[in-house]
Amino acid sequence: MFFRQLFDPASSTLTYLIADDTAHEAVLIDPVADQVDRDVRLLREHGLSLKVTLETHVHADHVTAAHALKRATHAQTMVSVDCNAQGYDKLIKDGDVIVFGHEEILAIATPGHTPGSTSYLWRDRVFTGDTLLIGGCGRTDFQNGSAEALWHSIAEKLFKLDEQILVYPGHDYRGRRVSSIGEEKRFNTRIAGKTREEFLAIMKNLGLPMPSLIHEAVPANLAGGRSAPGGALDAGTVPVLSVSARQLAARMQFSVLRLIDVRTPEEFAALRIADSINVPLDRLDPAALAAKYGLDEALYCVCQTGTRSQFAAQMLRQAGFRQVVHVDGGTNAWAMAGLQLVRGSPVRA
Ligand SMILES: N[C@@H](CCC(=O)N[C@@H](CS)C(=O)NCC(=O)O)C(=O)O
Numbered sequence: 038m039f040f041r042q043l044f045d046p047a048s049s050t051l052t053y054l055i056a057d058d059t060a061h062e063a064v065l066i067d068p069v070a071d072q073v074d075r076d077v078r079l080l081r082e083h084g085l086s087l088k089v090t091l092e093t094h095v096h097a098d099h100v101t102a103a104h105a106l107k108r109a110t111h112a113q114t115m116v117s118v119d120c121n122a123q124g125y126d127k128l129i130k131d132g133d134v135i136v137f138g139h140e141e142i143l144a145i146a147t148p149g150h151t152p153g154s155t156s157y158l159w160r161d162r163v164f165t166g167d168t169l170l171i172g173g174c175g176r177t178d179f180q181n182g183s184a185e186a187l188w189h190s191i192a193e194k195l196f197k198l199d200e201q202i203l204v205y206p207g208h209d210y211r212g213r214r215v216s217s218i219g220e221e222k223r224f225n226t227r228i229a230g231k232t233r234e235e236f237l238a239i240m241k242n243l244g245l246p247m248p249s250l251i252h253e254a255v256p257a258n259l260a261g262g263r264s265a266p267g268g269a270l271d272a273g274t275v276p277v278l279s280v281s282a283r284q285l286a287a288r289m290q291f292s293v294l295r296l297i298d299v300r301t302p303e304e305f306a307a308l309r310i311a312d313s314i315n316v317p318l319d320r321l322d323p324a325a326l327a328a329k330y331g332l333d334e335a336l337y338c339v340c341q342t343g344t345r346s347q348f349a350a351q352m353l354r355q356a357g358f359r360q361v362v363h364v365d366g367g368t369n370a371w372a373m374a375g376l377q378l379v380r381g382s383p384v385r386a
């Protein structure tokens with residue numbers, strides 16, 4: 038067996054390389070796009086062939102290297118089916134077994150930080166992503182997180198593992214690198230000795246700032262890490278129609294349009310186009326919208342400049358919506374065209 042824990046200082050992400058060094062087959066858990074060269078060099082130095090990249094979830098703070106590594110090594114990219122992500126080779130379910138060489142990894146669904154968060158059990162260690170951190174746990178205040186689900190995942194699933202099992206988290210912000218189930222059951226400050234209600238209250242009051250890369254990382258990771266942060270969409274994406282702000286305004290005079298503003302709630306509260314509804318990009322759930330409206334509903338996506346709305350439109354198209362339009366230049370172009378915006382106090386979406 039071969040095992041390396043790797044660290045990306047910019048996002049404090051812990052990436053894991055595990056391999057069967059007799060069969061020379063490797064798996065990377067949570068590789069980071071900025072560290073592709075490091076990872077490819079390491080694989081080469083040890084004569085390993087990368088078979089699979091595994092995501093513990095759709096990350097909000099860095100772009101996954103899954104797609105770049107697939108290009109470099111032909112590794113299969115995998116993520117939980119509950120992430121609602123596109124562009125991965127395999128969508129993992131609870132209880133799935135990932136085989137490489139003579140080794141096996143068990144996928145354990147541990148939703149909470151995000152609905153698709155998954156832990157991976159391999160030999161005497163569990164890779165918990167942001168479900169269980171050393172002395173803490175992932176936040177639940179974005180990407181459809183749920184503190185109730187997180188409590189269940191930690192207390193009823195991870196804490197039921199043998200106490201000797203080593204815990205390897207997805208991040209650590211204070212230089213810690215490994216723990217164990219037994220240690221976390223005794224010392225984790227958010228959950229050890231706490232009731233479910235106490236845990237829920239702690240999670241409600243964390244008051245953490247948003248990850249600085251969230252608006253670039255989430256859309257890119259929902260597409261397998263295909264898009265560079267803030268960059269243009271990759272080739273191979275489906276076409277999306279666009280309208281100018283003036284064309285949109287003209288259409289809105291004649292019919293009621295479903296206009297989805299994918300900016301943050303704060304941006305939306307400050308300024309918005311009348312009758313738009315706010316669905317922040319990191320909460321955009323195409324499957325839920327499809328269930329609500331059907332795939333034939335025309336959806337218009339808008340943001341401030343047209344970048345996020347283009348990602349959103351792309352996601353909706355890839356999810357099967359047939360009529361998706363994005364607004365060129367977003368609310369900036371709308372204002373530049375002298376069209377009216379609603380400012381100030383938020384209206385209910
Ligand atoms: N400051 C970091 C974000 C830190 C953060 O919010 N991390 C998430 C994981 S994606 C978390 O769950 N943190 C839990 C905590 O800090 O207690 C950044 O800007 O990228």
Ligand SMILES: [Fe+2]
Pocket residue numbers: 094095096097098150167175
């Ligand atoms: Fe995370």
